[in-house]
Amino acid sequence: MATPVLDKVEAEAAASPYITATFRIRRFNPEISDEATWEDFQVEIDPKERVLDALHKIKWELDGSLTFRRSCAHGICGSDAMRINGKNRLACKTLIKDINPEKPITVEAIKGLTVLKDLVVDMEPFFQAYRDVMPFLVTEGNEPTRERLQSPEDRERFDDTTKCILCAACTSSCPVFWNDGQYFGPAAIVNAHRFIFDSRDEAGEQRLEILNDRDGVWRCRTTFNCTDACPRGIEVTKAIQEVKRALITRRF
Amino acid sequence: MSADTTAATTDDVTLYDVDNPAPVIEPPRQRTKKTPRAPHKKGSNFEMYGWLFMRLSGIVLVVLVLGHLLIQLVLDGGVSKIGFAFVAGRWASPFWQAWDLIMLWLAMLHGGNGLRTIINDYAERDNTRFWLKMLLYTATAFTVLLGTLVIFTFDPNIR
DSSP states (O other): OHHHHHHHHHHHHHHOOOEEEEEEEEEOOTTTOSSOEEEEEEEEEOTTSBHHHHHHHIIIIIOTTOOOOOSSSSSSSOOOEEEETTEEEEGGGOBGGGGOTTSOEEEEOOTTSOEEETTEEOOHHHHHHHHHTOOSOOOOSSOOSSOOOOOHHHHHHTTGGGGOOOOOTTGGGOHHHHHOTTSOOHHHHHHHHHHHTOTTOSOHHHHHHHHTSTTSGGGOOOOOHHHHHOTTOOOHHHHHHHHHHHHHHHHO | OHHHHHHHOSSSOOOOOSSSOOOOOOOTTOOOSSSOOOOOOTTOOHHHHHHHHHHHHHHHHHHHHHHHHIIIIISTTGGGGOSHHHHHHHHTSHHHHHHHHHHHHHHHHHHHHHHHHHHHHHOOSHHHHHHHHHHHHHHHHHHHHHHHHHHHHOOTTOO
């Protein structure tokens, strides 16, 4: 009795997993127009696939001029952050079935950075802010002959912020960054946090001083947009608050 | 390429092509090599104290303002009781003088600092930002000083 039921389920699933989903993509091509426009694409796709697969299908089968960044396609390189249905996500980690394919799925470039073409933005201001917080180990004295050892507790202190992949989903979801590109942005603060709270590092004071700036952590309005946007689940706002606390307790 | 554009255009001629691309829209005050960063005053903790002040004054203001509203508008006859005699009676006591003075200063500085951050966020040109802030500082200073003057020089026997 069990076998036919199983067969039936399998047969139904095998019949056609495909649905027709509409992808409404924000197109911008400076070689054609200075206006960005929405363009709809109908894609036959398995809803268990990802938005990135749909973009590939569009680029490879429907319109080769569609431009977007992706590298590893598995949620590690951080190249394909985009605004999907109004929320910053990685296209390679967003399943189509999770974002209601009944309605058109909007895909646009992340906000607050210059759009160069379609979904590609100029990441330079983002990486400039990242470089400004000195995201590398700084030590004094002679180099040890062995590894720089660290207790598991000391490692645990900044574990959350080591997960950042620099996709810019958080920074480009931050309203303070939108209206004024001068703010360091959540991603830079997260990467500063990673070294400030590292017991092996000796430049925490310098980094805190950089983030004590007019455009540093004090511009954070605690809107939690960054925490919601982070595809790696980093508690970004908490990290920013910890930097603020370190700045205050350092003074008093 | 030319065939595409002529097909796409109807009445207006396409302005942009491969050799002459549209200018990309730069976000406001994008941080590039050319735009120098805001002068970093080393050791200046102004923003930190501003942030801290907002939190601390906020806590105190909850008590002061709610207490003020309760006394003025709800208790003992509500708003209809307020008159010159009522104010004169309250300011005869140094406690209420101090209450009103602290509330005036904290509320004005709290609101002023809040507006300062809003102006910093939303004013797009440096000139606009400067003059809006000057207007804000003038208004804040005027209100604080006038209020302080009245609290200290209040004369209940004025004719």
